[in-house]
Amino acid sequence: MILEVLTHPDPLLKQKSEAITEITPEIRTLAADMIETMYKQQGIGLAAPQVGKQIRLIVIDLSGPELKEEPQVFVNPTLELIGEKQKAEEGCLSVPDYRNTLVRHDKVLLKATDLDNNKIELEASDLFAICLQHECDHLDGILFIDRMSRLKRSLYDARLKKQLKAEKQQ
Template sequence: MTLSICTYPDPVLARRAEPVAEISEEVRQLASDMVETMYANQGIGLAAPQVGKSWRLITVDISGPENQTELVTLVNPEIQWRDGETETEEGCLSVPEFRSKVQRAAKVRVTGQDLDGNAVDMEADGLLAVCLQHEIDHLEGTIILDHVSRLKRSMYTKKVSKWQKQD
């Protein structure tokens, strides 16, 4: 089932997500719905808070909605270490019509669990590293606007206010 995506300034996006205590059928269904929602919205990553559920759960597929060949679903993901620096242009499904260059680590090591409860320990670089950092940021209550200048954030906030008045 395709879910609604929460957009800035929804308060769920600013909260630290709760750890998933047990990988239940509800968690698996949410993960499945998140994958469907991510692909339907042309995304390459989605975190549970973006669909209104404050749980530490992310889905990532850098092959994109066209290929759907590199799906990674992580429960309770944590970044263990970061190495190097890279700057890439990012967008976010929860921050529509906004793109900006963001500084991130070039390489990361992430641990967590898969949907069967198995431990996952992965190193990533390139687009996968950027995407994992972006989605894990969501679990910490951090969005792309938190990585940009106050001026850019203020301009985007004004744009959102105009959209809300038009609705």
């Protein structure tokens, strides 16, 4: 089922998510729905808070949105930042029609579990590392625009304010 993706400035996007204590049928269904939603929205990653669920669950598929061959689900992910810092352009389904360059680590150590409660520990690099950092930020109520410089953020906020005003007038 396609889920509604919350967009900034929805206050739910700023809340910290709770750990998942048990993999239930509802969690499995949510993960499947998140993958379907991610594909429909042309994304490569999605976190549960983006669909209004304040739990620590993310889905990623770097083969998407075209191929849709490698969906991955991570429950209660944690990251250790181990690489060098690099600049990369990011966008977000919760911040539509906006992209910007951020500095992120190019390698991370991921620890999580899968939907069968198996432990996952892997080193991710490049786009995978950036995507993991981006999605895990959502679990802590952080959007990629929160990591921009003060100047870039003020320019974005002014643009959003103008856009919201125009929508109200329609």
